[in-house]
Amino acid sequence: MDSRRADLNPATITDIVTTVLTRLKAEGVERDAPAIVPHGEGVFERVEEAIAAASSAQPVWDAVPKSTKDRIIAALRRCLVDHAEDFARRELEETGLGRFEDKVAKIHNVAKATPGVEDLQSRSWSGEKGLTVEEYAPYGVVAAVTPSTHPVPVLFNSLVIIIASGNTVVFNVHPGAQKVSAYALAMFHRVIREQGGPAHVATMVRVPTLESADTLFRHPAVRLIAATGGPGLVKAAFASGKKVIAAGPGNPPVLVDATADLDHAARVIIEGASFDNNILCIAEKEVFAVDAVYDRFMDAMARQGAVRLSRPQIEMLAAKAFVTSAQGHVTANRDFVGKNASVLARAAGVALTDTVRLLFGEAQFDCPFVQEEQMMPYMPVVRVRDVEEGIALAVKAEHGYCHTAMIHTRDMGTATRYAKAMNTSITVVNGSSLAGNGGMAGEGAFSHTISSPTGEGVCTPRHFARVRRLAVAGSLRFV
Numbered sequence: 001m002d003s004r005r006a007d008l009n010p011a012t013i014t015d016i017v018t019t020v021l022t023r024l025k026a027e028g029v030e031r032d033a034p035a036i037v038p039h040g041e042g043v044f045e046r047v048e049e050a051i052a053a054a055s056s057a058q059p060v061w062d063a064v065p066k067s068t069k070d071r072i073i074a075a076l077r078r079c080l081v082d083h084a085e086d087f088a089r090r091e092l093e094e095t096g097l098g099r100f101e102d103k104v105a106k107i108h109n110v111a112k113a114t115p116g117v118e119d120l121q122s123r124s125w126s127g128e129k130g131l132t133v134e135e136y137a138p139y140g141v142v143a144a145v146t147p148s149t150h151p152v153p154v155l156f157n158s159l160v161i162i163i164a165s166g167n168t169v170v171f172n173v174h175p176g177a178q179k180v181s182a183y184a185l186a187m188f189h190r191v192i193r194e195q196g197g198p199a200h201v202a203t204m205v206r207v208p209t210l211e212s213a214d215t216l217f218r219h220p221a222v223r224l225i226a227a228t229g230g231p232g233l234v235k236a237a238f239a240s241g242k243k244v245i246a247a248g249p250g251n252p253p254v255l256v257d258a259t260a261d262l263d264h265a266a267r268v269i270i271e272g273a274s275f276d277n278n279i280l281c282i283a284e285k286e287v288f289a290v291d292a293v294y295d296r297f298m299d300a301m302a303r304q305g306a307v308r309l310s311r312p313q314i315e316m317l318a319a320k321a322f323v324t325s326a327q328g329h330v331t332a333n334r335d336f337v338g339k340n341a342s343v344l345a346r347a348a349g350v351a352l353t354d355t356v357r358l359l360f361g362e363a364q365f366d367c368p369f370v371q372e373e374q375m376m377p378y379m380p381v382v383r384v385r386d387v388e389e390g391i392a393l394a395v396k397a398e399h400g401y402c403h404t405a406m407i408h409t410r411d412m413g414t415a416t417r418y419a420k421a422m423n424t425s426i427t428v429v430n431g432s433s434l435a436g437n438g439g440m441a442g443e444g445a446f447s448h449t450i451s452s453p454t455g456e457g458v459c460t461p462r463h464f465a466r467v468r469r470l471a472v473a474g475s476l477r478f479v
Contacts, residue, residue: 041186042203047212053200054168055221060198062166072195073116080111087152090180097338098276110153113439113446114160119461131476136465138166139223143216149279151177152184157448165465171204172213248453250281250403251373253394256289257409265408266300272432274357279338279375282404282433286370287381288390294383309361313348320347322368332374341377402452425457
């Protein structure tokens, strides 16, 4: 197991959360929201300035030895861990999304589990015809957009996987998280400089807009676009005519069949769906449970700590948790996205404490909690006749996003059929959604950029590098 990931298992996360909450209680005060970082330290007033600075820095950064890049990335990891609570508090104050303790754990995870230069292993072949070597090379300047849901983790993850191969990056962050993003980027900029790297390896525009994103995407100096954001922003990235690595929406379904360990399934569904109040794109959004175990599964959810709502309470919550546009499109109400379960419960006429992490209830397939990427700590559970109907409805609910899906079963044949039918970038069997993205809860590479629309899946530095081949014909075969 990778030593960078082995020390951030669920027990470690619990220790981190306990330490954080104890420290907060001792402090007894909340800090004010940060001011905008002044011009400088990678933060620019105009996007054209940010692009020019990153363009000038790119050949200098590319020439920095791999060992130095590795040392700089290690320093960035330490910086993120050292300021985890500060970043988490600032994120929560500015965005109002998620749970503080989960944000701290998420920041620790991204610091430890984001792949760096070690991901860029060269390949070679030798034979009677000579020697061929393939290396990873930079594109140049990469444009990156980041969401408000995980502003610092995505900024850090994108920074590392983009710069590892010698690229520089210009960020157009989400306007709803521009303060904490500028604060973090300026800090990372200082770390890179202090460790011997050039200025402006990473830059951003101080006040990001859709217009600044469009300018960034279309600028001739930008060779590659990493788009993590809403549909409008991703559409603008594709309109640029350049290579795009896009992280699209998700509505991950869960199937629970008659062979499943119901208490285990309930526990890990709660773990994944409640983490940071369900604002992760990979998180469980709706459950399909077969009729043979449906009632026992609902009992297991309650035993494992989720709070069940009655049908009238669910209807009351749904009436407030979703809004309908003039065109008739139903979307999640931002006043409820990423909020604690107690906030949702209050809207349903139920008084709960913030210690409750997830609500759940019986649902019909066509209800908005099933159909929309709702990003709230509420789990709709749909009763299905059998596995066949469960698979069919899970495919429909996922809407062809090809993002993430989970199944709980002891029948690996069923798991195989489900994975083939879902055709998602990530499929998790008998685990929480967190297990599908490596890092703190699973094996394999970790990334906040899960590129289902463009097919890269869980992105690592090699996805932001060009493959260059050197072929020596008829020579250097020395055996």
